[in-house]
Structure formats: C-alpha cells, structure tokens
Amino acid sequence: MPERPLSPHLSVYKFKYTLATSILNRFAGLILSLGLLLFVYWLVALAAGARAYAQARELLGLGAFKVVYAVLLAAFVYHTAAGVRHLVWDSGRGLARDSARRSAWVISILSILVTLLLAYWLLRPGAYAR
Amino acid sequence: MSLRGPLGQVLGRGSAKEGVHHWWLQRLTSIALVPLSIGFVVSLMGLPALDYVTLVAWMRQGGTALGLVLFVLVAARHSHLGVRVVIEDYVHTPGVKTLALVISDFSHILAAAAAVFAILKVALGGRW
Numbered sequence: 001m002p003e004r005p006l007s008p009h010l011s012v013y014k015f016k017y018t019l020a021t022s023i024l025n026r027f028a029g030l031i032l033s034l035g036l037l038l039f040v041y042w043l044v045a046l047a048a049g050a051r052a053y054a055q056a057r058e059l060l061g062l063g064a065f066k067v068v069y070a071v072l073l074a075a076f077v078y079h080t081a082a083g084v085r086h087l088v089w090d091s092g093r094g095l096a097r098d099s100a101r102r103s104a105w106v107i108s109i110l111s112i113l114v115t116l117l118l119a120y121w122l123l124r125p126g127a128y129a130r
Numbered sequence: 131m132s133l134r135g136p137l138g139q140v141l142g143r144g145s146a147k148e149g150v151h152h153w154w155l156q157r158l159t160s161i162a163l164v165p166l167s168i169g170f171v172v173s174l175m176g177l178p179a180l181d182y183v184t185l186v187a188w189m190r191q192g193g194t195a196l197g198l199v200l201f202v203l204v205a206a207r208h209s210h211l212g213v214r215v216v217i218e219d220y221v222h223t224p225g226v227k228t229l230a231l232v233i234s235d236f237s238h239i240l241a242a243a244a245a246v247f248a249i250l251k252v253a254l255g256g257r258w
Contacts, residue, residue: 026216037241083164
C-alpha cells in the first residue's frame, strides 16, 4: 500500500478548547470501556457466590481503586454530557462556532459540578460501611 | 460524473444502504444509554450497602435484572462501536490494526455474554 496521510492528522490541528472537549470525549469513552470490564468482573464475582464476592470486594476496596472510581465517575458524567451535545448536533442544531464554544463551556462546568455532587454523595458519612 | 464502480454500473442496484449502519447504531445506543446508564448509577448509588445480601436482593427486584441486562448489552455494543473507531483512527500498522480489532470484537462479546449470564444467575438463582 502506498504511504499516504491518514485521517485524522493529529499534528496539523491548531489547538482550541472545542478540540479538547472532542478528544476528551473519546478518552472518556475508552476509560468507560475499561470500566465495563471491571463492572463485568464485579457481576461475575457476585454470581460466583458469597465467598467469591467477599474476596472481590476486598480487592475492589483497596485504596488504589478509589482513584479508579473517581476517574470512572468523572468519565461517565463527562461522556454523558458530551454525548448529549453530540445528539443535539446530529439534529443539525448548535453547530455554529459561537454556540459550539458555548456548549463546550456548558458541558465542562456541568460535568465538574455533577461529578463533585455524586462524589460527595458517595463519600457522605456512613456510606457503604458494610 | 458517476461515483459508481464498473460492477455497480452493470448491476445498477445502487449502494448497499449500509454506509450509515455504524453511525446510526452508535446514535441509537447513545440515546438508549442516557436513561439506562443514569438509571443504573442512581439505582446503585441508592443502595444502603454493597454487601452480598443487599446486592442479591436488589437484583431480584422486578425491574433491576431486566434493566441491568439491557444496560450491559447496549453499553457493550456502544463500547464495541466506539473502540473500533478509535483503533481505526489511531492504529495504522496493518497487522496490528486487524489484531486489535479482533481482540476488541472478542472481548466485547465475551464481556456481554459473561455479564448477562452473571445477572441471570443471581436473579433467577435459588436460596443462598
């Protein structure tokens, strides 16, 4: 096959924050794909019985997994917000430069707020003590 | 100017109408995932604890198992489509690209099957 440039040409784009919202959406999606595997592991452990689940819980309860859950939570919230933005674009609305910039701010700020709110709920006193 | 290839011109049947299949399915799964994923997160976060007994009781409630099966199947399909695009866009070495796509295909189907089996086993299981 002849050597020819293949899309996307990552090196030629001028950086804009709207570009960041796009690549971040892909990145969040990939993280969630990995999260899906973790979720399946958790389901299978649960189906394997009380003892297997207790062992899995010990592993999943390790401190390092707190970071994993925080990243997954943020990725989920962002990917959902950015995904809805894409669905609006698919209807032909909001594609003009100024409205795309505005929606970039809306999804970013909304994601941060919702992530913090959910994190607060998860870390509330006495949560998931058992 | 016609964009139709020689064989297509002879057959005269137009396109196979499958060009937007990937794009359309990615949208359909996105729309379905909005309520399914938010419902899953809200339902899970509403549980008082995450111990075995609580979770089994949760999964045996009417809608939970059905919701979980739908969520995991649609999420796996959506992830399958998304990971494919990422591999196609960023992995350019021919052999490695094919291998990555095959690994993604197999692992998504395996993950979906294992999840559905696990959910049904818990939901339909006898006394623990």
